[in-house]
Amino acid sequence: MRVISTTIATGILAIFMSAQVWAADAGHTSEAMEHxxxxxxxxxxGHAKDALQHAKDSMAHAKAARDDHAAAHKHMDEAIKHLEESIKHAEMxxxxxxxKHSDEAMKHMRQSGH
Incomplete structure (x- = not known):
C-alpha cells in the first residue's frame, strides 16, 4: 500500500513539475509568433527597420522553442529559415x-504543435 501511495505522489509531483516546462516552451512559440x-x-x-527588429526577436524565440522541444524541430527549422529570409529582405x-517570409514562418510555427 505504501508503494502505491508513493508512486501516485511521485507521479503527481512529476506532472506538476513538467507543466512549467510545457508552459515555458509554449511561451517561446507564442513570443516567436507575436514578433x-x-x-x-x-x-x-513598408517599415523595413521595424520588420527587421521583430523578425530578429522572432527568430531568437523560435530557436529557443526548437531547442526546447525536439518534436517541433522540423517546423521550427523551416520557420527559422523564413525568418532569416525576412531579416535579409528587411535589411535590403x-x-x-x-x-511574406514572416507569414511563412508563422505557418510553420503553428504546425510545430506548440
Whole structure:
C-alpha cells in the first residue's frame, strides 16, 4: 500500500513539475509568433527597420522553442529559415518580401504543435 501511495505522489509531483516546462516552451512559440506577426505587419506597411527588429526577436524565440522541444524541430527549422529570409529582405529594404517570409514562418510555427 505504501508503494502505491508513493508512486501516485511521485507521479503527481512529476506532472506538476513538467507543466512549467510545457508552459515555458509554449511561451517561446507564442513570443516567436507575436514578433513574426509584427514583422509581417511592419513589412506590409513598408517599415523595413521595424520588420527587421521583430523578425530578429522572432527568430531568437523560435530557436529557443526548437531547442526546447525536439518534436517541433522540423517546423521550427523551416520557420527559422523564413525568418532569416525576412531579416535579409528587411535589411535590403524589401519590406513586402520580408512580410511574406514572416507569414511563412508563422505557418510553420503553428504546425510545430506548440
Amino acid at each position: 513574426a506577426g509584427k514583422a509581417q505587419a511592419h513589412g506590409e506597411m 529594404g524589401h519590406a513586402e518580401e520580408s512580410a
